[in-house]
Structures are given as C-alpha cells and as structure tokens.
Amino acid sequence: MRHPSQTTTxxxxxxxxxxxxxxxxxxxxxxxDEVLANYIRREGExxxxxxxxxxxxxxxxxxxRLRWMNYLRPSVKRGHIAPDEEDLILRLHRLLGNxxxxxxxxxxxxxxxxxxxxWNTHLSKKLISQGIDPRTxxxxxxxxxxxxDKPSSSKSNPTPTPTPTPNHNLVASALEDTVSGSQLLMNxxxxxxxxxxxxxxxxGLANENDNDINYCTDDVFSSFLNSLINEDVFNxxxxxxxxxxxxxxxxxxxxFGVGWDAPIMSSAEGFNRHEPKRFNDHAEKRF
DNA sequence: AACCACCTCAACCGCGGATTT
DNA sequence: GAAATCCGCGGTTGAGGTGGT
Numbered sequence: 001m002r003h004p005s006q007t008t009t010x011x012x013x014x015x016x017x018x019x020x021x022x023x024x025x026x027x028x029x030x031x032x033d034e035v036l037a038n039y040i041r042r043e044g045e046x047x048x049x050x051x052x053x054x055x056x057x058x059x060x061x062x063x064x065r066l067r068w069m070n071y072l073r074p075s076v077k078r079g080h081i082a083p084d085e086e087d088l089i090l091r092l093h094r095l096l097g098n099x100x101x102x103x104x105x106x107x108x109x110x111x112x113x114x115x116x117x118x119w120n121t122h123l124s125k126k127l128i129s130q131g132i133d134p135r136t137x138x139x140x141x142x143x144x145x146x147x148x149d150k151p152s153s154s155k156s157n158p159t160p161t162p163t164p165t166p167n168h169n170l171v172a173s174a175l176e177d178t179v180s181g182s183q184l185l186m187n188x189x190x191x192x193x194x195x196x197x198x199x200x201x202x203x204g205l206a207n208e209n210d211n212d213i214n215y216c217t218d219d220v221f222s223s224f225l226n227s228l229i230n231e232d233v234f235n236x237x238x239x240x241x242x243x244x245x246x247x248x249x250x251x252x253x254x255x256f257g258v259g260w261d262a263p264i265m266s267s268a269e270g271f272n273r274h275e276p277k278r279f280n281d282h283a284e285k286r287f
Numbered sequence: 288a289a290c291c292a293c294c295t296c297a298a299c300c301g302c303g304g305a306t307t308t
Numbered sequence: 309g310a311a312a313t314c315c316g317c318g319g320t321t322g323a324g325g326t327g328g329t
Contacts, residue, residue, distance in 0.1 A: 116313075
C-alpha cells in the first residue's frame with residue numbers, strides 16, 4: 001500500500017492520469033468500492049481513463065481498473081490458495097516464468113497480483129527451502145546461485161523477485177518436435193529469457209514472420225499449455241530434482257496427442273484474455 | 288505493555304505494445 | 309507515418325498485521 005500523500009514521479013506516459021491534482025490515492029473505501037462496482041455493473045468495463053469521472057470517483061483510471069480487476073470483480077476468488085492451485089502455479093511458473101497474467105489466466109478466480117504475491121511470499125521461499133532455485137526450478141546447488149538467491153530477512157529487500165528463467169527446454173523441444181515454432185509465437189519480440197541458447201529462435205519466434213501470429217489461436221496455445229502442465233514429467237522433476245534435462249529432452253507423444261485437449265482446471269475460462277497477443281510484452285527490457 | 292523484526296498483500300509505478308487521432 | 313492516448317503487464321513499495329522478546 002502506498003501512502004496517499006506520496007508524490008508521483010514523472011516521466012511516464014501514464015503519469016498524467018495519476019498526477020492530477022485532487023485525485024485520491026491509497027486504500028479504497030467501501031463507499032468507493034460500491035460506486036465503482038455499481039457503475040461497472042451498470043455500464044460495463046473499459047474506458048478506464050474516463051470511467052472515474054463518469055462514475056463520480058476521484059481516482060485515476062488505472063487505480064479503478066486495478067481495484068476492479070484484483071478485488072471487485074465477481075469472479076475473483078478470495079481466500080486461501082488450495083494445494084492443487086499451488087501445484088498448478090508451480091507448474092505454470094516453471095513453464096512460463098514470471099508471466100503472472102498468463103498463470104492467473106489459467107487459474108480461475110485468481111488474479112495475477114494475487115499469484116505474484118503468493119509466489120513472492122510463499123512459493124519462492126518454499127522452493128528455496130526445498131533446495132530448488134525458484135528462478136530455474138533446478139536444484140540450488142546445481143547452478144551457481146548467487147547469495148541474493150538465498151532467503152533474505154532484510155526489510156530493504158523483503159520479497160526478492162527472482163528473474164524468471166523458466167525451464168524452456170521442455171517447451172522448446174516440444175515446439176521443435178511437434179509444432180512449427182512460429183505457430184505458437186511464444187516469444188514475439190524477445191518475450192522472455194531463454195535459458196537455452198541452443199534453442200535458436202525460441203526467444204524471438206516469428207520475428208522474421210509476424211504473420212505467423214495469425215496461426216496461434218487461443219485453442220492451440222491453451223491446449224499446448226494444458227498438455228505440458230499435465231505431463232508427469234513435471235512431477236518427476238520435483239521428485240527427482242537431480243536430473244532435469246534428460247527427463248524433459250523428449251516429451252511424450254501424449255503431450256501433443258492424447259493429452260492435447262486435456263483440461264487443467266478450467267481451460268475455457270482460464271485462458272488469458274490477452275494471450276497470446278501480449279505473451280511477450282515487456283520481457284525485453286528486463287533481460 | 289512496549290518494542291522490534293518480519294511478513295503480507297493492496298496499491299502504485301514505469302514501461303511498452305496497441306489503438307486512435 | 310507520427311504523435312498522442314489507452315491499456316495492461318511485471319516489478320516494487322510500504323502500511324498494517326503478527327509474532328517474538
């Protein structure tokens with residue numbers, strides 16, 4: 001939570017809406033929640049920039065959107081993360097890295113913010129305590145992890161956010177084996193870090209042919225993820241942590257055969273509303 | 288009771304892609 | 309085609325809560 005009196009630093013294209021004099025910041029009151037929820041129920045989502053004014057709220061559009069998406073939306077599930085959800089988060093993070101919106105899109109009722117928080121406060125520590133590097137999902141002593149990977153008790157660095165280095169070996173080899181890489185377009189625009197430099201083009205699929213995005217349908221991508229997540233290879237990975245690579249070097253045929261349409265939790269709802277369009281956003285600046 | 292350290296998570300920030308003008 | 313604006317993402321912050329001493 002930020003202190004409402006905190007000043008907004010400039011420089012961003014979005015600063016204007018947040019820096020307007022008189023706009024309220026900080027925690028939402030129940031009255032504001034009610035106004036926002038009622039308005040959206042009446043008029044629908046979208047037009048966030050103008051929504052506060054239309055709804056009669058002294059908030060910026062971003063704040064309204066965030067509040068709705070993370071808290072007020074009827075589909076948001078509150079409360080404890082169930083063990084099966086936790087397991088799914090682990091699997092998805094292993095596949096996708098810190099793509100919280102993607103992960104959240106496959107866990108009904110959970111928001112990216114919630115999952116991100118849960119990861120930073122629980123799961124990353126849990127993995128570390130199990131001797132697993134939360135970035136790579138490989139054994140900690142197997143990669144030369146730096147001291148900052150260790151749990152920190154420092155207030156100044158309370159929740160280390162590991163740089164995502166998901167194990168893409170499985171994803172990539174699956175791509176190479178079964179699907180034309182560009183069809184999945186998982187990394188248009190150098191989307192996220194590719195820990196395996198041998199996988200040429202995996203980090204920038206379709207850069208040479210952006211038209212390929214047209215072949216990447218939600219169904220295809222969703223099914224692809226489902227099949228990967230459902231693979232026993234991930235269970236094996238966590239139980240037999242010492243030998244990740246041989247296990248994942250050759251995904252079973254079921255990954256793209258029988259298991260192709262296997263649901264995870266709620267495939268229809270789960271698939272992120274923005275994917276694969278934004279699958280690769282922002283990663284470039286971070287890696 | 289008071290203090291301190293740590294933890295949690297709602298909210299904000301900065302950025303970049305997409306869309307509109 | 310360029311500029312402006314909108315939208316949504318991942319990273320970060322810090323107030324409030326909790327537990328230990």
